[in-house]
Amino acid sequence: MRVSGQSYRSVWLEGAVVKAIDQRRLPHEFVITELPDWPATAEAIRNMTIRGAGAIGAAAGFAVAQAALTASASEFFQAMDEAARVIRATRPTARDLFYAVEQVLSTAQRAGEVARARQSAVETAQALADANAAAAEAIGRHGAELLRDGARVLTHCNAGWLAMVDWGSALSPIYHARRQGRQVSVWVPETRPRSQGAKLTAWELAQEGVTHTIVADTAVGSLFQRQQVDLVIVGADRIAANGDVANKIGTYTIATLAHLHRVPMYVAAPLSTIDVDCATGQTIPIEERSVEEVMLVSGAASDGRPATVRIAPEQSPAFNPAFDVTPASLLTGLITEAGIIPADSAAIQTVMA
Numbered sequence: 001m002r003v004s005g006q007s008y009r010s011v012w013l014e015g016a017v018v019k020a021i022d023q024r025r026l027p028h029e030f031v032i033t034e035l036p037d038w039p040a041t042a043e044a045i046r047n048m049t050i051r052g053a054g055a056i057g058a059a060a061g062f063a064v065a066q067a068a069l070t071a072s073a074s075e076f077f078q079a080m081d082e083a084a085r086v087i088r089a090t091r092p093t094a095r096d097l098f099y100a101v102e103q104v105l106s107t108a109q110r111a112g113e114v115a116r117a118r119q120s121a122v123e124t125a126q127a128l129a130d131a132n133a134a135a136a137e138a139i140g141r142h143g144a145e146l147l148r149d150g151a152r153v154l155t156h157c158n159a160g161w162l163a164m165v166d167w168g169s170a171l172s173p174i175y176h177a178r179r180q181g182r183q184v185s186v187w188v189p190e191t192r193p194r195s196q197g198a199k200l201t202a203w204e205l206a207q208e209g210v211t212h213t214i215v216a217d218t219a220v221g222s223l224f225q226r227q228q229v230d231l232v233i234v235g236a237d238r239i240a241a242n243g244d245v246a247n248k249i250g251t252y253t254i255a256t257l258a259h260l261h262r263v264p265m266y267v268a269a270p271l272s273t274i275d276v277d278c279a280t281g282q283t284i285p286i287e288e289r290s291v292e293e294v295m296l297v298s299g300a301a302s303d304g305r306p307a308t309v310r311i312a313p314e315q316s317p318a319f320n321p322a323f324d325v326t327p328a329s330l331l332t333g334l335i336t337e338a339g340i341i342p343a344d345s346a347a348i349q350t351v352m353a
Contacts, residue, residue: 001161002207003030009133010055010162011062013126016069018062020050023162027203028300038066038083045097046090048194052163053237053273054132057096061125063087064104068121073114080108080121092285093246093323095238095275100128129165135270136167138337143173143233143268146340147184151177152230154187154223157248158200159235159268169235169268171204173335178210185211187229191248192217193293193320220254224261232258232265233335239267239274243328243343244281249321255330267326267343268335276352281325291318 001008011020018035024047025031033049035041041063044050050059067083068076084105091097107124111117147153153174160171167175177184186205191197198214205212215223223229232254238246245251245267258265278284295318301307312318331343341347 001166004207009129009166010052011050011059011165012129013062013065013122016066018044018059018066020044020055020059021162022049023051023200024049026162027199028304028306037070038063038087041066042083042087042090045087051196052158053094053096053235054136054164054169054270055162056091056094057100057272058125058129058132058165060087060090060097061100061104061128064101064108065121065125068104068108068118076114076117077109080105091287093237093287095273096132096270099272100125103128132164132270132272133166135272135337136164136169136172139169139268139270139335140167140172140176142337142339143266143335144176144180146231146233146264146266146335147173147177147182148230149182149184151182151184152187152228153184154189154220154229154232154254155201156189156197156232156234156251156254157191158196158204160201160204162200162204163235164270168204169270169335170233171201172268173233174205174210175208178208183211185213187220187223188212188214189217189220189250189254190214191250195297196248217250221257224257224263227261229258229261229263232263233268234265236267236269236273237323238278238284239269239334239348240278240281240284241274241276241348242280242345243331243334243348244284245326245328245331245343246281246284246286246323247326249324252324252326255326259330264332265330266333266335266340267331271336271338271352274348274352276348281327284323284325286324287322289320289322291320294318294320
């Protein structure tokens with residue numbers, strides 16, 4: 001990740017402290033937050049200081065490791081189980097979070113002796129973060145093959161550096177193509193209600209020097225109609241065993257439009273995002289977030305200070321599902337670290353074997 005020419009990861013562990021880029025402060029401020037213990041890290045996942053499936057997976061693994069480092073020897077495994085329960089409850093949809101918690105917890109439990117369990121938890125959490133970064137880099141190499149010089153790519157929400165430990169998922173192919181000398185331009189829907197596209201994706205692309213244009217979410221249909229989109233690449237929070245994909249709300253709308261206009265649409269995600277125990281997208285839990293996200297907007301006031309304003313009547317009700325499910329039948333394929341595969345049960349079963 002490049003920020004003013006300096007390299008960063010989105011989240012990392014230093015000793016017993018988790019450090020992360022505070023995504024709530026972007027694009028107006030670049031702030032590294034320090035999370036001293038597992039409750040603080042869990043809260044950072046819950047309140048979206050850290051967001052994006054890969055990043056919250058790494059953060060969740062680090063949080064379990066923090067619990068291992070601080071739990072008393074006499075109640076070690078009980079404390080680990082309690083921490084894992086709280087961390088799992090922070091965000092219900094993203095598969096990587098549950099995968100990381102399971103991996104770190106089970107490794108610690110298998111270690112047996114407490115000192116060894118502490119060490120194993122930290123080593124596993126770090127290995128998972130490193131694997132996430134490596135998978136994202138490989139996704140970029142495979143996905144870059146889809147991008148010709150001059151390609152116009154539509155993405156959605158933020159599936160870049162900030163959403164993974166490094167490189168990103170949906171944006172990784174774009175970064176690779178850019179560094180290989182190809183000119184790629186990106187349409188960036190604002191992604192209401194939290195505006196991750198306008199706030200995060202646009203900021204990332206600017207840091208990398210990628211040509212991009214922010215558009216209102218409601219302008220996407222017009223882009224397809226005007227034949228201004230060559231390819232769609234989005235990320236994923238969970239992929240079912242049959243290839244159905246849960247991703248940021250609005251992805252299904254884009255997939256329907258891409259299918260209608262015969263524009264290829266790919267989902268970029270590491271294999272850890274695939275939930276083989278989830279048969280179809282209909283069984284993926286969909287997080288519903290506070291209606292205040294719909295009723296309010298936040299940004300920088302004219303004097304540069306953070307500001308939040310209400311845009312809807314206080315007495316009006318609102319509905320705020322954070323994700324939707326795109327059927328596999330609408331997708332051209334999945335871009336994974338193992339290569340580009342069809343979004344179907346047979347291909348997923350083969351690559352996960």
